[in-house]
Amino acid sequence: MIFSSFEFFVFLGLVLAILSQVRDEGARRNVLLVVSYLFYGWWDWRFCFLMFGTTLIDYLVARRIETASAPRRRRAWLLASLISNLGVLVIFKYMNFFIGSLAPLLQSAGIEVPHLKIILPVGISFFTFQSMSYVIDVYRGSLRATRNLRDFTLFVAFFPQLVAGPIVRGSEFLPQMDYFHPLKCSNLQAGMETFIRGFTKKALFADTLAVYVDPVFAHPAAYTSLTCWLAVTAYAAQIYYDFSGYTDMAIGLGRMLGFEFPVNFRHPYRSLNITEFWRRWHITLSSWLRDYLYIPLGGNRSGRARTYVNLMATMLLGGLWHGASWTFVVWGALHGVALAVHKFFTERRGPSRAGEGGLPQALLSWAGTFVFVLITWVFFRSSDFDTARVMLSKMAFFDPSGVRWYHVQAITVLVLAVLLHVSAVLRGDRSPRLDLGRPLAWSGLAALLLVILLFAPFGSNPFIYFQF
Amino acid sequence: MAPPNTRRLIAVLAGLVLVLGAGEFVIRQWLESPSLAIPDARFGWVLPPHARVVHSSEGYSVSTTNALGLFDDELRTPRPRLRALLLGDSYSEALQVPRKQNFSSVAERLVPGLEVVNSGLSGRSPGEYADYLELEGPRLEPDLVIVQVNDGDIEDLLRWWDLHGPRPASTAAGDVRRQANPRFPRPAAMARQAFRSSALITVVVRRFRRLIEDQRGRLASRFGRVPPAEAAEASLAGPLDPRLDLILDNVMGRIEAAGKPVILVYIPHLDYFAPGCPVQLPARQAFFRRYARRHQLVFIDPSDEFRSEFERTHQPRHGFQNSVMGSGHINAPGHEVLGGLLARAIVAETR
Numbered sequence: 023m024i025f026s027s028f029e030f031f032v033f034l035g036l037v038l039a040i041l042s043q044v045r046d047e048g049a050r051r052n053v054l055l056v057v058s059y060l061f062y063g064w065w066d067w068r069f070c071f072l073m074f075g076t077t078l079i080d081y082l083v084a085r086r087i088e089t090a091s092a093p094r095r096r097r098a099w100l101l102a103s104l105i106s107n108l109g110v111l112v113i114f115k116y117m118n119f120f121i122g123s124l125a126p127l128l129q130s131a132g133i134e135v136p137h138l139k140i141i142l143p144v145g146i147s148f149f150t151f152q153s154m155s156y157v158i159d160v161y162r163g164s165l166r167a168t169r170n171l172r173d174f175t176l177f178v179a180f181f182p183q184l185v186a187g188p189i190v191r192g193s194e195f196l197p198q199m200d201y202f203h204p205l206k207c208s209n210l211q212a213g214m215e216t217f218i219r220g221f222t223k224k225a226l227f228a229d230t231l232a233v234y235v236d237p238v239f240a241h242p243a244a245y246t247s248l249t250c251w252l253a254v255t256a257y258a259a260q261i262y263y264d265f266s267g268y269t270d271m272a273i274g275l276g277r278m279l280g281f282e283f284p285v286n287f288r289h290p291y292r293s294l295n296i297t298e299f300w301r302r303w304h305i306t307l308s309s310w311l312r313d314y315l316y317i318p319l320g321g322n323r324s325g326r327a328r329t330y331v332n333l334m335a336t337m338l339l340g341g342l343w344h345g346a347s348w349t350f351v352v353w354g355a356l357h358g359v360a361l362a363v364h365k366f367f368t369e370r371r372g373p374s375r376a377g378e379g380g381l382p383q384a385l386l387s388w389a390g391t392f393v394f395v396l397i398t399w400v401f402f403r404s405s406d407f408d409t410a411r412v413m414l415s416k417m418a419f420f421d422p423s424g425v426r427w428y429h430v431q432a433i434t435v436l437v438l439a440v441l442l443h444v445s446a447v448l449r450g451d452r453s454p455r456l457d458l459g460r461p462l463a464w465s466g467l468a469a470l471l472l473v474i475l476l477f478a479p480f481g482s483n484p485f486i487y488f489q490f
Numbered sequence: 491m492a493p494p495n496t497r498r499l500i501a502v503l504a505g506l507v508l509v510l511g512a513g514e515f516v517i518r519q520w521l522e523s524p525s526l527a528i529p530d531a532r533f534g535w536v537l538p539p540h541a542r543v544v545h546s547s548e549g550y551s552v553s554t555t556n557a558l559g560l561f562d563d564e565l566r567t568p569r570p571r572l573r574a575l576l577l578g579d580s581y582s583e584a585l586q587v588p589r590k591q592n593f594s595s596v597a598e599r600l601v602p603g604l605e606v607v608n609s610g611l612s613g614r615s616p617g618e619y620a621d622y623l624e625l626e627g628p629r630l631e632p633d634l635v636i637v638q639v640n641d642g643d644i645e646d647l648l649r650w651w652d653l654h655g656p657r658p659a660s661t662a663a664g665d666v667r668r669q670a671n672p673r674f675p676r677p678a679a680m681a682r683q684a685f686r687s688s689a690l691i692t693v694v695v696r697r698f699r700r701l702i703e704d705q706r707g708r709l710a711s712r713f714g715r716v717p718p719a720e721a722a723e724a725s726l727a728g729p730l731d732p733r734l735d736l737i738l739d740n741v742m743g744r745i746e747a748a749g750k751p752v753i754l755v756y757i758p759h760l761d762y763f764a765p766g767c768p769v770q771l772p773a774r775q776a777f778f779r780r781y782a783r784r785h786q787l788v789f790i791d792p793s794d795e796f797r798s799e800f801e802r803t804h805q806p807r808h809g810f811q812n813s814v815m816g817s818g819h820i821n822a823p824g825h826e827v828l829g830g831l832l833a834r835a836i837v838a839e840t841r
Binding site: 028029241244246425427461462468469 | 508697
């Protein structure tokens with residue numbers, strides 16, 4: 023069920039109506055759990071069992087870890103959880119990727135290579151990471167294992183952030199269960215405002231850009247260099263508005279129901295270097311990777327060379343997390359190299375002070391970072407290396423032959439995106455707010471809905487991050 | 491002094507009215523026109539004379555209908571040396587390009603003394619072309635009839651046939667005139683009229699209809715059925731209904747019964763980005779070509795010209811900067827090519 027679809031609005035209306043009638047706190051949690059599983063089962067009910075299976079294992083393992091006193095036993099239980107979570111990921115997400123990657127080797131040895139018909143469960147990367155982080159937190163002693171299976175199941179399956187994040191940790195979600203009150207008008211209003219912002223990003227910005235991006239990436243050789251540049255820039259905006267739109271909708275839904283989710287984006291394209299970019303882009307994933315992968319690998323405590331290796335390993339796995347394809351691995355590797363290079367120069371030169379070098383240097387840093395991010399998006403978006411190669415060669419060598427397509431709506435959205443980012447810089451990262459408490463805001467809302475109705479392309483456009 | 495809540499409500503309502511008013515103005519002026527179709531006993535619906543139409547969903551044009559309710563100049567007086575009647579759908583109507591750039595205007599420019607009466611309207615099908623010729627032909631007195639067809643006419647012909655069945659030549663007028671104008675209860679009719687005169691409501695209703703269609707498809711797919719849009723797409727590439735020869739014979743027979751030379755113009759869709767730039771639905775192209783050959787009609791098919799122009803300039807002859815290049819309706823360079831082919835055919839036919 024896509025947040026921007028008609029059936030989701032019906033679903034949400036029913037959920038809010040039921041919750042408003044239920045007075046008992048336990049019953050409200052039960053309702054949320056049931057509707058969360060209904061939400062997931064709407065896509066494919068069979069995978070509800072898979073999700074519940076991993077939930078149950080992690081719930082039991084976390085309790086075992088807490089009660090076990092011997093470090094070796096605790097470690098063994100942690101290992102069991104990691105194997106079960108990563109095993110599910112490997113089987114459902116990466117099995118065909120591994121088989122396909124090994125195919126040439128196996129075929130040369132005369133082994134027939136099968137292609138398994140495995141359906142990728144929606145949101146598997148998100149809920150396994152979320153569940154895994156809970157067990158690791160319990161192992162580290164930074165979180166107490168919950169004794170309530172229902173609460174833990176709801177934490178894993180909570181429908182607003184189930185399929186595409188933000189990745190919420192147990193330490194952020196479970197304590198909120200203690201303050202889970204009936205629906206409040208103030209929460210509903212604040213949540214609605216955030217949800218509308220996300221819906222606008224998705225329906226008006228991301229979906230409009232998709233109309234332009236998809237045909238160009240399908241046949242990059244047929245278009246002019248300028249068209250390819252424009253399409254890659256449009257994709258950069260599309261993926262940002264698609265994902266941050268989803269996140270806003272998830273945060274808004276959580277708020278309507280009385281939960282606070284962490285922020286996932288802070289205007290990433292205003293970053294002046296790649297490290298800053300990763301502090302602003304998909305923050306819950308990058309902080310997850312930092313806390314549960316980079317730091318356990320040794321982080322920056324084991325010497326300079328080891329730090330770079332750790333960075334590379336983290337980003338390679340981060341790339342692979344996005345999808346079972348070598349293009350994602352290359353995307354992650356490029357970011358890993360860039361982060362290592364940036365770290366190397368920062369350490370040699372020392373951290374730069376704010377305003378150092380003035381506006382020209384800031385502009386140069388911004389442009390360098392932005393172009394680098396654009397180039398890496400080519401790998402992220404391309405279905406294979408051949409597409410990426412053609413796209414990059416079109417971008418690198420000015421080639422005026424080809425279809426000239428300067429999509430009016432895409433250019434308009436890009437101009438708006440630039441203005442919104444500039445306004446964010448001027449307003450200290452704050453996004454424009456629709457305060458429904460003011461009468462004028464209703465005119466703004468009506469105008470916004472009118473613009474969406476007029477210009478948003480209709481059709482089933484799933485969120486890009488659903489496939490991860 | 492009104493209580494604060496009442497003032498708040500008034501402020502909200504005033505703001506909403508202002509936004510809706512501004513929306514209506516902007517849409518009407520620059521984006522889309524209100525629904526102009528008038529129910530008509532003869533053709534189902536017609537357009538009013540001298541109506542301003544803004545089209546922006548694909549290409550852009552602001553156009554006005556003539557006294558006959560057609561997207562064309564007024565009939566020339568005195569009657570020109572050669573008058574052709576173009577029967578077609580949205581490809582002839584060509585709201586995507588300025589009127590002077592559509593293929594009928596291009597042909598008029600290239601053939602001195604030629605007037606093409608462009609009766610093309612969106613949604614018309616060949617069955618209705620025959621009706622139009624039988625009803626308006628005596629008044630327009632064309633020397634030549636141009637029938638424009640496209641791949642979508644296959645479904646249109648079948649639908650039309652299922653609705654009307656075989657109709658012998660020159661009975662359409664009497665047949666359809668017996669149908670009464672659709673009548674609505676008075677308040678409903680008034681409300682409907684009010685809604686139809688608003689560009690904003692027209693656009694909103696149109697979008698909601700599409701939203702509902704999309705939702706139906708999504709639900710069908712969710713419950714294991716093939717969504718209607720996918721089923722329609724699958725049927726495009728499938729074999730043609732065997733009744734089609736009979737249906738086209740009947741419909742075109744009525745057009746040929748007017749006793750004027752007939753030129754058949756086929757509008758192809760090309761897969762511009764596939765190797766060799768093939769026609770998307772070759773079975774449909776062959777169907778219309780076969781008919782023209784059987785009846786010794788002049789057949790215009792710009793596929794080869796579109797292909798060679800694409801190879802030369804890399805610009806597809808379908809699509810616009812505000813839609814998807816390579817798909818949809820024909821753009822201005824495409825109309826230029828088609829107009830040139832039509833002009834040559836007219837000269838050859840009337841020599």
